[in-house]
Amino acid sequence: MFMDMRSSTTIAEKIGNEKYFNLLNDVFADITNTILNNEGEIYQYVGDEIVISWSIKKGTRQANCLHCFTQIQEKLADLRPIYENKYNVIPEFKAGLHHGIVMAGEVGVIKKDIIYSGDVLNTTARIQELCNHYGVDILLSKETFDLMSDNKYFKIKSLGSIELRGKKRKIDLNTISPI
Secondary structure: OEEEEOOHHHHHHHHOHHHHHHHHHHHHHHHHHHHHHOOOEEEEEEOOEEEEEOOHHHHHHHHHHHHHHHHHHHHHHHOHHHHHHHHOOOOOEEEEEOOOOOEEEEEOOOOOEEEEEOHHHHHHHHHHHOHHHHOOOEEEEHHHHOOOOOOOOEEEEEEEEEOOOOOOOOEEEEEEEEO
């Protein structure tokens, strides 16, 4: 799952670098337990974006990956008065979900890092980029939704077969809502 803060450039400009950095730290700290409680692993932070991963089994069991996002939204809504008071902004996120095989390995010469690589990361990033276009908070591939071992919590809404930027194969794109 690629989860990106909405309007981050505007927020950073509004509150300044130091407060924005503190906001990111507070948000990431506030949502970490929700991620862990849904068996997610924080792969990396990329500015205002957080990349969360699951094994297929853990992510799809009882729709953990979907619950993770909806519970993060609920947590941030509960903390809204605190963020408004401290930062005069309300952090909101959009997310893209997809699944597939990744390569994990060490890269770099001077600064080494362990990275994930593969088509699934590119596809997930492209899915997340379309949230604003469709006016939704979360998008996922139908094939990922179909893997959920327990679909009784969410209903799926199809947005059609979409050609993602830089991809030849179309993907059935969907959003979800709680039942």
